[in-house]
Amino acid sequence: MKDDGEIEDELPSEEEEAAEAEQELQPDLPYDPLVEPWNDAASASIAAYRLSQRQEGEALRPSAAPPYTAQPYPRDDQLRELRRRLREGTVVVPRRRGIWSINAWELVETLLLAVLIFFAIGGIPGRDGGTIQNFKVEGASMEPSLDSGEYLIVNKLTYAEIDLSIFDWLPFFDSGDNPVHHLWDVPSRGDVIVFRSPPDLERGVKRDFIKRIIGVPGDTVEIDRDAGTVKLNGEVIEESYIQGKTTCSSSCGPWVVPERAYFVMGDNRQNSSDSRQGWFVPEENIIGKALITYWKDGSPALDLAPNHKVSITSEAAAEE
Numbered sequence: 445m446k447d448d449g450e451i452e453d454e455l456p457s458e459e460e461e462a463a464e465a466e467q468e469l470q471p472d473l474p475y476d477p478l479v480e481p482w483n484d485a486a487s488a489s490i491a492a493y494r495l496s497q498r499q500e501g502e503a504l505r506p507s508a509a510p511p512y513t514a515q516p517y518p519r520d521d522q523l524r525e526l527r528r529r530l531r532e533g534t535v536v537v538p539r540r541r542g543i544w545s546i547n548a549w550e551l552v553e554t555l556l557l558a559v560l561i562f563f564a565i566g567g568i569p570g571r572d573g574g575t576i577q578n579f580k581v582e583g584a585s586m587e588p589s590l591d592s593g594e595y596l597i598v599n600k601l602t603y604a605e606i607d608l609s610i611f612d613w614l615p616f617f618d619s620g621d622n623p624v625h626h627l628w629d630v631p632s633r634g635d636v637i638v639f640r641s642p643p644d645l646e647r648g649v650k651r652d653f654i655k656r657i658i659g660v661p662g663d664t665v666e667i668d669r670d671a672g673t674v675k676l677n678g679e680v681i682e683e684s685y686i687q688g689k690t691t692c693s694s695s696c697g698p699w700v701v702p703e704r705a706y707f708v709m710g711d712n713r714q715n716s717s718d719s720r721q722g723w724f725v726p727e728e729n730i731i732g733k734a735l736i737t738y739w740k741d742g743s744p745a746l747d748l749a750p751n752h753k754v755s756i757t758s759e760a761a762a763e764e
């Protein structure tokens with residue numbers, strides 16, 4: 445106590461000063477990241493939340509996929525063989541099968557069927573409607589060679605002609621007195637032909653007939669009424685393809701065949717309207733020569749047309 449009666453403050457001791465100095469050096473937050481965790485309440489809640497999220501993520505993580513098992517190669521043996529040949533240096537790459545490598549017979553059948561259908565429709569465009577054309581036999585005049593209802597194909601190019609007079613303008617060329625010539629073949633005895641009906645038989649209706657050529661230009665044809673045979677240039681002809689005996693009505697000949705005309709008869713001699721009635725077939729009326737037959741008795745039947753060579757009986761006997 446001072447003399448004036450005031451109370452004097454008590455000075456702190458050295459120990460108290462040292463404690464105060466040490467307290468001032470300590471941080472406000474007692475946290476050491478290397479020694480102890482953060483003890484703040486908010487920070488602790490954040491850490492707990494992140495830890496819970498990590499645990500939930502681990503729980504939702506998909507399990508590991510099962511090990512992959514390689515499936516066997518469908519052509520493993522071929523692959524091994526190719527590898528072996530590759531190592532040996534003799535690899536031959538197999539060629540891909542061509543699109544045209546199909547059965548040849550199937551191709552032929554398909555083409556034949558297509559051609560027959562095409563012919564049935566009307567033939568190939570050309571002179572008089574086609575170069576080849578189908579026809580249907582109507583009537584019994586050509587039996588037994590061709591039956592009624594039978595279909596055949598006629599070749600219109602067989603007797604094709606060319607007029608050489610069109611080349612008369614060329615120097616040193618003369619077509620001659622007979623400039624018309626056949627390109628392939630001429631109508632011959634025994635040929636089965638399809639022709640347009642002569643004017644005398646049309647009667648307002650044009651029809652196509654089918655008969656067999658018996659006489660060519662220059663021939664003399666007559667019929668032996670008693671024997672029922674045909675004489676050509678005075679000789680009896682051998683006809684193995686006819687049905688019945690050859691008869692004649694008003695006239696039995698002889699008939700002389702004019703130029704560019706033909707004497708025709710049906711094979712069914714007792715049931716045929718033909719040149720025995722006094723008419724001939726002009727060459728310009730001939731449509732074509734019978735080539736093949738393809739339909740008979742309601743079903744396909746492919747065969748050659750019944751063209752036969754007309755032979756003289758004496759010549760046939762001499763050959764035998």
